[in-house]
Amino acid sequence: MTSQDIAVDLTAETQTALERAEAKHRHEALYSDRAHNIKQSAVRDVFDISIRPGLVSLAGGSPSLAKLPVDLVAETAKRVIAEHGMTALHYGGGKGTEELRELICEIMAEEGIVGASSEDVVVTTGSQSAQDIAAKVFCNPGDVVLVEDPTYVGALNTFEAYQVEVEAIGMDAAGLVPEELERRIAELEAEGKTIKLLYTIPSFNNPSGITLAAERRQRVVDICREHNILVLEDNPYGMLRFDGHPLTPLRANNPDDVIYCGSFSKIFSPGVRLGWALVPKHLYRRFYLAAEAVVLCPSSLTQLLVTEFFRVFDWRGYLAGSRAVYAERCAAMLQALAEYFPAEAEWTTPDGGFFVWVTLPEGIDTYPLLYQAIDAGVVFIPGAAFTPSDAPSNKLRLAFSGVAPEQIREGVRRLAPVIRAAVEANAASLR
Amino acid sequence: MTSQDIAVDLTAETQTALERAEAKHRHEALYSDRAHNIKQSAVRDVFDISIRPGLVSLAGGSPSLAKLPVDLVAETAKRVIAEHGMTALHYGGGKGTEELRELICEIMAEEGIVGASSEDVVVTTGSQSAQDIAAKVFCNPGDVVLVEDPTYVGALNTFEAYQVEVEAIGMDAAGLVPEELERRIAELEAEGKTIKLLYTIPSFNNPSGITLAAERRQRVVDICREHNILVLEDNPYGMLRFDGHPLTPLRANNPDDVIYCGSFSKIFSPGVRLGWALVPKHLYRRFYLAAEAVVLCPSSLTQLLVTEFFRVFDWRGYLAGSRAVYAERCAAMLQALAEYFPAEAEWTTPDGGFFVWVTLPEGIDTYPLLYQAIDAGVVFIPGAAFTPSDAPSNKLRLAFSGVAPEQIREGVRRLAPVIRAAVEANAASLR
Numbered sequence: 001m002t003s004q005d006i007a008v009d010l011t012a013e014t015q016t017a018l019e020r021a022e023a024k025h026r027h028e029a030l031y032s033d034r035a036h037n038i039k040q041s042a043v044r045d046v047f048d049i050s051i052r053p054g055l056v057s058l059a060g061g062s063p064s065l066a067k068l069p070v071d072l073v074a075e076t077a078k079r080v081i082a083e084h085g086m087t088a089l090h091y092g093g094g095k096g097t098e099e100l101r102e103l104i105c106e107i108m109a110e111e112g113i114v115g116a117s118s119e120d121v122v123v124t125t126g127s128q129s130a131q132d133i134a135a136k137v138f139c140n141p142g143d144v145v146l147v148e149d150p151t152y153v154g155a156l157n158t159f160e161a162y163q164v165e166v167e168a169i170g171m172d173a174a175g176l177v178p179e180e181l182e183r184r185i186a187e188l189e190a191e192g193k194t195i196k197l198l199y200t201i202p203s204f205n206n207p208s209g210i211t212l213a214a215e216r217r218q219r220v221v222d223i224c225r226e227h228n229i230l231v232l233e234d235n236p237y238g239m240l241r242f243d244g245h246p247l248t249p250l251r252a253n254n255p256d257d258v259i260y261c262g263s264f265s266k267i268f269s270p271g272v273r274l275g276w277a278l279v280p281k282h283l284y285r286r287f288y289l290a291a292e293a294v295v296l297c298p299s300s301l302t303q304l305l306v307t308e309f310f311r312v313f314d315w316r317g318y319l320a321g322s323r324a325v326y327a328e329r330c331a332a333m334l335q336a337l338a339e340y341f342p343a344e345a346e347w348t349t350p351d352g353g354f355f356v357w358v359t360l361p362e363g364i365d366t367y368p369l370l371y372q373a374i375d376a377g378v379v380f381i382p383g384a385a386f387t388p389s390d391a392p393s394n395k396l397r398l399a400f401s402g403v404a405p406e407q408i409r410e411g412v413r414r415l416a417p418v419i420r421a422a423v424e425a426n427a428a429s430l431r
Numbered sequence: 432m433t434s435q436d437i438a439v440d441l442t443a444e445t446q447t448a449l450e451r452a453e454a455k456h457r458h459e460a461l462y463s464d465r466a467h468n469i470k471q472s473a474v475r476d477v478f479d480i481s482i483r484p485g486l487v488s489l490a491g492g493s494p495s496l497a498k499l500p501v502d503l504v505a506e507t508a509k510r511v512i513a514e515h516g517m518t519a520l521h522y523g524g525g526k527g528t529e530e531l532r533e534l535i536c537e538i539m540a541e542e543g544i545v546g547a548s549s550e551d552v553v554v555t556t557g558s559q560s561a562q563d564i565a566a567k568v569f570c571n572p573g574d575v576v577l578v579e580d581p582t583y584v585g586a587l588n589t590f591e592a593y594q595v596e597v598e599a600i601g602m603d604a605a606g607l608v609p610e611e612l613e614r615r616i617a618e619l620e621a622e623g624k625t626i627k628l629l630y631t632i633p634s635f636n637n638p639s640g641i642t643l644a645a646e647r648r649q650r651v652v653d654i655c656r657e658h659n660i661l662v663l664e665d666n667p668y669g670m671l672r673f674d675g676h677p678l679t680p681l682r683a684n685n686p687d688d689v690i691y692c693g694s695f696s697k698i699f700s701p702g703v704r705l706g707w708a709l710v711p712k713h714l715y716r717r718f719y720l721a722a723e724a725v726v727l728c729p730s731s732l733t734q735l736l737v738t739e740f741f742r743v744f745d746w747r748g749y750l751a752g753s754r755a756v757y758a759e760r761c762a763a764m765l766q767a768l769a770e771y772f773p774a775e776a777e778w779t780t781p782d783g784g785f786f787v788w789v790t791l792p793e794g795i796d797t798y799p800l801l802y803q804a805i806d807a808g809v810v811f812i813p814g815a816a817f818t819p820s821d822a823p824s825n826k827l828r829l830a831f832s833g834v835a836p837e838q839i840r841e842g843v844r845r846l847a848p849v850i851r852a853a854v855e856a857n858a859a860s861l862r
Contacts, residue, residue, distance in 0.1 A: 019687055020687050020711075020712065020713060023687035023688060023711065023713060024687075024713035026659050027659070027661065027711075027713065027714060029659065030569050030627055030659065030661060031568065031569060031717065032567065032568060032569050032570050032571045032574075032627075033571055034567065034568075034571075035567070035568045035569070035717050035721070038568070038717060038720045038721050038724055039720065060522070062521060062522060065516070065517060065520055065521065068516075068520065070512060070513065070516035070517075070520070071513055073512050073516065073520065074508070074509040074510070074512035074513040074516065075509060077505070077508040077509055077512055078505040078506060078508055078509035079505070081501060081504050081505035081508055082501065082502055082505040085496070085499075085501035085504065085505065086496060086501075087702075088702050089496055089499065089501070089504065089700035089701070089702040089703070090493060090496065090700070090701055090702050091491070091493060091696075091701040091702070092702070125556050125704070125726045125730075126726055126727055128724075128725070128726060128727045129725060129726050132724065132725045132726075136463065136465065136466070136592065137462065137463060137465075137466045137469070138461050138462060138463050138466070139463050140463045140464055140465075143463075154724075154727060157720075157723070157724045158724050158725070161567065161721060161724045196461055196463075228457050228458070228460065228461065230458065230461060256450055256451050256454035256455075257454060265522075269520035269521070269732075270520070270521055270522040270731075271518075271519050271520040271521050271522070271523070271730060271731035271732040272520070272730060272732055273556070273726065273727075273728070273729065273730040273731075273732075280451075280454065280458075281451065282451060282454060282455035282458065283458060286462065286466050286469060289469045289470065289588075290466070290469050290592060292588070293469055293559075293563065293585075293588045293589050293592045294559070294560060294563045294589070294725065295556045295557055295559060295560050295563075295704065295726075296557055296559045296585060296704075297704070298704065299556075299702060299703060299704040299730060299733060300701075300702035300704075301700075301702040301703055301704075301733060301736075302730060302732060302733065305732075
């Protein structure tokens with residue numbers, strides 16, 4: 001290579017860099033207003049970190065697949081493709097297959113939603129996609145969506161992409177507080193706001209593990225109905241109540257006022273990316289057309305796999321086993337917290353689901369603690385991720401779902417000195 | 432059952448019906464402005480009809496899977512689940528797996544996009560989803576998206592859901608006319624419009640089958656660059672040029688100005704619902720975060736299946752075979768059209784892809800002909816579906832991709848008398 005060649009190469013490289021910089025500058029003006037609202041999820045930040053070897057991850061809300069008969073799943077996949085390849089590998093209808101929508105009605109019946117029609121079900125690419133569609137169909141920029149404080153970070157990201165104003169409503173140990181809900185609705189209406197949806201995870205809320213008490217459930221729907229607010233009920237963990245008796249979903253007795261979102265991610269596998277929405281009959285058409293405009297149709301292959309697997313597999317027995325696994329893991333976490341954490345820390349005692357929510361004394365910001373925790377060999381999600389507010393949070397989410405009991409114990413043991421130091425420093429600063 | 436029971440039942444039923452009517456009325460106010468733009472796709476209307484037994488469907492653009500080794504797909508699915516179940520059945524990263532993104536770069540290299548980085552690829556739930564994300568990230572309500580006239584109905588539905596103004600630019604036999612593009616951009620800019628995207632299917636446009644000539648390709652990108660318009664290049668059929676030499680995509684020499692959408696639907700299987708976007712580096716982060724906000728992550732299972740299947744399968748040989756299949760089907764359609772259709776009809780002669788576009792004399796509306804065609808035992812898609820305009824169209828789309836040559840011939844034979852009668856009636860009305 002002559003020096004002239006090098007000069008030419010450098011020029012070409014410089015040229016490319018300059019062109020890119022110019023395009024970057026020029027394209028900045030092209031982003032939609034909503035694009036500026038689309039943020040990296042804090043969960044995702046931590047997702048990348050938490051796969052480092054040696055770390056104990058109490059971060060991700062992954063289901064345990066340890067007891068899933070993987071060979072039966074594999075065999076079933078082979079069979080549905082070999083026997084129904086021309087269906088499994090082709091386009092399907094935008095609503096999902098009739099067979100899967102019927103299975104979904106059977107599953108919902110187990111949860112307490114009796115008599116739902118497969119005609120009112122839309123199969124979606126995970127239940128995240130159902131939330132995206134609900135926001136698309138109902139929310140103009142500036143409209144208000146009510147959520148629980150705290151709530152699922154993925155839903156927050158989805159709503160914010162539609163330039164919605166997300167308003168968080170306080171919970172106590174029995175879930176959303178009806179009086180608080182009414183008060184906040186009245187305030188927002190007085191400000192002239194248009195409230196479109198209440199997004200709620202009534203059973204084993206992500207991230208808090210809190211469950212909306214049975215006696216509050218109808219009251220919450222009634223308040224929303226009075227104010228013409230649709231309820232978007234997200235119930236991925238409903239079947240995972242430790243005692244095996246799911247609380248009746250809000251949708252059960254309110255078919256006209258609740259859009260219900262379910263998911264195969266927690267009861268079977270997140271990898272098939274299948275969830276669903278059960279939609280009030282009068283809202284169904286617009287909802288499903290919007291679903292179609294996003295993905296055309298859900299995967300025929302994973303739909304057939306799930307339908308056939310649930311047909312040959314004792315899924316009710318498997319769920320009973322899963323509940324026992326999660327109950328054991330939750331107990332391990334609660335016990336380790338009691339043993340290792342300082343007395344100043346408080347936490348929830350969930351009846352099901354995947355998460356424990358820890359509250360530290362006021363004044364502590366859990367976000368910087370994350371990096372100390374990583375140095376100590378454990379990962380969690382800081383509480384600030386789960387509210388629309390940008391304020392620091394003294395909370396943190398610990399997931400017990402995806403980790404074996406001894407690892408949970410080890411993770412809590414590693415985290416304890418970080419928490420203890422923060423509590424002591426905070427107390428010292430107040431003196 | 433006593434008469435009193437019946438009375439109570441009737442009352443309950445009436446009550447339910449009244450409640451639903453009331454909810455329907457009340458909820459009408461909750462729809463977003465964009466929801467009113469979400470329409471049933473005409474293709475989907477016909478999709479439901481075209482699965483009736485006995486009908487010849489020249490409607491849906493389904494790939495031929497006849498030569499796909501379904502048993503090898505089945506065996507591969509079994510193997511990836513059995514060997515990598517804990518990955519295949521779990522959540523994955525929002526961008527898609529590294530292995531699939533590398534395979535996608537290999538595939539794009541075959542099409543003429545050399546040196547693309549897997550870091551710039553986002554795996555999506557079909558390429559429809561990539562279009563949805565592009566609209567989400569770049570388009571405010573009222574922004575303009577330019578499209579070809581005619582263009583893909585699914586993209587029209589997606590854009591309209593974002594309340595975008597879709598402007599169709601004329602094509603001739605060599606595709607988008609650069610002078611027409613410049614003229615229309617100047618007009619729109621003079622009207623104060625903000626143009627964000629040119630959505631184009633440069634190779635074997637759906638529905639017209641027309642290909643943008645090689646000598647026009649750079650000119651089209653240059654015009655867009657001068658006016659700061661991003662090019663959204665949709666190239667699902669690029670590898671299916673009958674002569675086996677794909678035309679160089681717009682993206683190849685314009686990495687900073689083109690978002691490129693590819694798909695496994697036409698080269699492998701629509702049932703796995705996997706497509707991708709190759710995004711300019713400086714736009715990547717926002718694009719992928721928006722993808723994540725919609726579906727969290729693409730299906731791990733179908734990603735592993737595609738990656739492994741393409742590793743063990745001679746996909747280049749299979750694509751050569753697919754091209755021969757489509758070339759034969761296209762030839763059968765062109766021959767049948769020449770044989771059966773009246774002299775007044777004209778049609779395109781595609782170099783690849785799935786579709787022939789028929790133009791009837793002015794004054795004929797092909798939409799009502801659809802119902803006559805169904806009575807005659809054949810289905811097509813009326814031309815009006817493929818433009819943003821509501822005006823009647825004298826065009827129709829015939830798909831040769833999913834039907835065997837003898838069926839194509841039979842379909843055209845059944846359609847011919849319907850066309851002939853329309854041409855004669857139209858001529859008579861002009862006399």
